[in-house]
């Protein structure tokens with residue numbers, strides 16, 4: 001019997017430390033189906049490590065994590081992962097379509113070849129990649145590649161989509177396109193999204209909650225609760241001024257227009 005609940009991620013008393021260095025501790029967090037969570041914080045605060053914990057690649061040093069009621073498992077088809085954009089080596093023989101097929105092959109071997117082709121076509125269409133899916137990966141732009149990486153991450157129809165700074169080095173237009181694809185999927189399939197980013201503005205409207213990591217501490221709540229001068233000054237232990245200007249955040253570390261991280 002399959003028991004389904006509305007809780008997709010459940011963290012209780014979670015701590016991650018490397019040696020003496022505690023990245024975060026006492027983290028209690030429940031994320032429901034279809035929730036979109038932005039994970040923010042300065043370099044080295046533990047954002048990628050947080051994703052690695054969810055991916056089952058890094059063990060908590062204290063506390064518990066359950067994903068859909070079970071301990072995390074590497075390679076679980078429940079999880080889709082979108083990495084940071086990085087260029088592809090010029091001699092890479094793969095085409096766009098092959099990248100998506102890799103996302104399907106690993107989990108659904110035995111799928112008849114006709115079905116596989118149809119599923120790849122559907123995914124290509126879903127991310128608007130029809131025009132370039134047959135080109136070699138090395139000839140694609142950063143924005144085109146990221147669309148294909150979104151499709152690859154969606155191939156197993158995951159309940160949880162983990163995004164590790166997928167907008168990095170994309171122009172504003174492609175940031176919107178890629179963030180929009182993730183958000184559309186969340187809306188259409190009730191997919192839970194954990195979205196690591198340095199820049200909250202492109203996803204400010206999408207985020208239900210923010211997990212902000214800094215100085216071995218964290219803040220977790222709605223953007224309106226977390227992205228305030230009082231909340232972030234408390235987190236950093238020094239004054240931070242956050243302004244809301246035309247629907248954008250200005251001044252906060254974690255918004256594009258900030259003037260640098262405050263010194264602790």
Ligand SMILES: Nc1ncnc2c1ncn2[C@@H]1O[C@H](COP(=O)(O)OP(=O)(O)OP(=O)(O)O)[C@@H](O)[C@H]1O
Pocket residue numbers: 018023041042043044045046047048049050
């Ligand atoms: N396996 C490990 N062993 C020891 N230290 C580690 C390990 N993995 C990560 N760290 C350290 O933990 C800290 C957090 O790393 P992490 O990559 O999670 O940060 P981040 O917030 O994603 O940073 P960035 O914004 O620069 O990508 C860093 O100081 C890193 O060097």
